[in-house]
Amino acid sequence: MTEQRGRTVTVLGSTGSIGCSTVDLLYSAQDATPGRFRVRALVGGRNVTLLAEQARALNAECAVIHDESLGAELERLLQGTGIACAAGREAVIAAAAMPADWTMAAITGAAGLEPVLASIRNGGTLALANKEALVCAGDVMLRAVSEAGATLLPVDSEHNAIFQSLAGSPMRAVEKIVLTASGGPFRNATLDAMRAATPEVALRHPTWSMGAKISIDSATMANKGLEVIEAARLFGVTDAEIDVLVHPQSVVHGLVQFRDGSLIAQCGVADMRVPIANTLAWPDRMETNAARLDLAQVARLDFEAPDPMRFPALGLARQALRAGGAAPTVFSAANEIAVDAFLGRRIGFLDIASVIDATLESLGNNPPIGDLAAVLHWDARARALACEHVTRMSASVGASVVGDTLLDA
Numbered sequence: 485m486t487e488q489r490g491r492t493v494t495v496l497g498s499t500g501s502i503g504c505s506t507v508d509l510l511y512s513a514q515d516a517t518p519g520r521f522r523v524r525a526l527v528g529g530r531n532v533t534l535l536a537e538q539a540r541a542l543n544a545e546c547a548v549i550h551d552e553s554l555g556a557e558l559e560r561l562l563q564g565t566g567i568a569c570a571a572g573r574e575a576v577i578a579a580a581a582m583p584a585d586w587t588m589a590a591i592t593g594a595a596g597l598e599p600v601l602a603s604i605r606n607g608g609t610l611a612l613a614n615k616e617a618l619v620c621a622g623d624v625m626l627r628a629v630s631e632a633g634a635t636l637l638p639v640d641s642e643h644n645a646i647f648q649s650l651a652g653s654p655m656r657a658v659e660k661i662v663l664t665a666s667g668g669p670f671r672n673a674t675l676d677a678m679r680a681a682t683p684e685v686a687l688r689h690p691t692w693s694m695g696a697k698i699s700i701d702s703a704t705m706a707n708k709g710l711e712v713i714e715a716a717r718l719f720g721v722t723d724a725e726i727d728v729l730v731h732p733q734s735v736v737h738g739l740v741q742f743r744d745g746s747l748i749a750q751c752g753v754a755d756m757r758v759p760i761a762n763t764l765a766w767p768d769r770m771e772t773n774a775a776r777l778d779l780a781q782v783a784r785l786d787f788e789a790p791d792p793m794r795f796p797a798l799g800l801a802r803q804a805l806r807a808g809g810a811a812p813t814v815f816s817a818a819n820e821i822a823v824d825a826f827l828g829r830r831i832g833f834l835d836i837a838s839v840i841d842a843t844l845e846s847l848g849n850n851p852p853i854g855d856l857a858a859v860l861h862w863d864a865r866a867r868a869l870a871c872e873h874v875t876r877m878s879a880s881v882g883a884s885v886v887g888d889t890l891l892d893a
């Protein structure tokens with residue numbers, strides 16, 4: 485415990501769902517063990533009021549807002565506090581580059597990649613929620629971790645569960661790992677209901693409260709696809725060694741099947757403060773206010789195989805993982821464009837997977853990805869291609885498919 489006193493921490497994406505859970509843990513630690521953590525930088529996207537409030541409450545050294553037009557407002561809100569303020573993309577990367585013992589990476593999408601790489605170069609601990617960064621940059625990011633001697637800890641609930649279940653066992657003892665999936669809001673929906681689904685319905689996750697992008701990813705199961713690729717990269721396993729099991733109660737978060745026949749699982753309530761706390765205190769443990777799991781109340785746990793017909797995004801991610809090269813980068817970038825188009829009612833729900841599929845198809849020869857420049861190039865190329873597919877699909881389906889009627893799936 486003593487070596488963790490005064491650990492410096494930075495939160496990238498502090499105003500989001502994961503960011504707020506992280507800040508909540510820091511508030512609790514501030515009350516229980518003052519001085520255990522010192523906040524170096526807090527980074528937000530647009531929510532300048534919340535960012536300023538967090539920075540004041542945690543007495544952060546600096547607060548950075550991505551949206552440059554909000555820089556003056558941030559200065560005004562933090563006037564007289566002594567907290568340094570900055571705004572814009574370069575300032576976000578500079579904040580991530582400030583040395584910190586522990587950094588939470590919780591910016592959504594590939595936008596988080598360069599801040600993540602800047603943080604890794606400091607050689608501290610990176611708690612990774614931003615799975616898209618690892619999916620799109622793969623080996624480039626892992627090489628940066630090893631060159632900097634940084635520590636990469638998984639925050640994503642399934643991967644953190646597997647990390648906890650491994651408990652330091654060697655990977656040669658592992659037969660396979662199992663990611664659980666809630667099945668999302670359309671677990672029992674018909675294809676017709678899914679075709680007509682509005683953003684409002686798709687955003688209604690049955691068990692977790694999360695940001696918009698990951699909530700739609702859960703509904704299409706592209707989230708589980710991203711997580712299969714994330715798991716392959718984090719644990720050095722192949723597609724064939726990763727199972728996905730639909731588990732609607734979201735009580736068992738991940739499992740490891742060992743070669744001796746033992747199946748070890750990590751369980752808990754659906755509260756991201758638990759895996760975040762695991763990475764914040766690691767290798768120690770810390771208190772959280774999360775509810776305790778009452779198994780008698782849960783009473784039963786169900787498991788079933790995912791349906792590849794209604795959730796093709798999972799299969800597309802597996803194909804991209806097997807293909808390697810730029811395919812995972814393209815999968816993730818196309819998905820970001822498609823989710824954005826669905827939330828903007830330009831395409832229907834089922835078109836999300838179609839946009840990913842068409843973008844992967846139009847990639848042609850699958851080029852290798854050797855450095856950050858190649859990642860950024862193929863990310864941009866995939867976005868441009870995906871936008872063309874969105875335009876084509878929105879012209880052919882018309883607005884009626886994504887109308888305003890709320891359907892109960």
Ligand SMILES: NC(=O)C1=CN([C@@H]2O[C@H](COP(=O)(O)OP(=O)(O)OC[C@H]3O[C@@H](n4cnc5c(N)ncnc54)[C@H](OP(=O)(O)O)[C@@H]3O)[C@@H](O)[C@H]2O)C=CC1
Nearest residue numbers: 497499500501502528529530531550591595613614694695
């Ligand atoms: N939510 C969850 O339970 C889980 C999330 N994850 C992953 O964690 C990541 C974050 O998810 P979640 O917290 O739900 O998402 P949110 O949308 O709730 O939060 C995203 C955060 O990133 C900030 N942000 C957005 N764009 C930028 C940018 N360009 N530069 C700097 N900051 C930016 C937002 O700022 P602002 O709001 O101020 O605009 C916000 O603080 C995702 O990669 C997701 O897949 C993984 C497992 C579980």
Ligand SMILES: CC(=O)[C@@H](O)[C@H](O)COP(=O)(O)O
Nearest residue numbers: 640641665666667668702707
């Ligand atoms: C909390 C978390 O880790 C999310 O990734 C969650 O797993 C999403 O739910 P799904 O299982 O429905 O994708």
Ligand SMILES: [Mn+2]
Nearest residue numbers: 640641642711
């Ligand atoms: Mn997850």
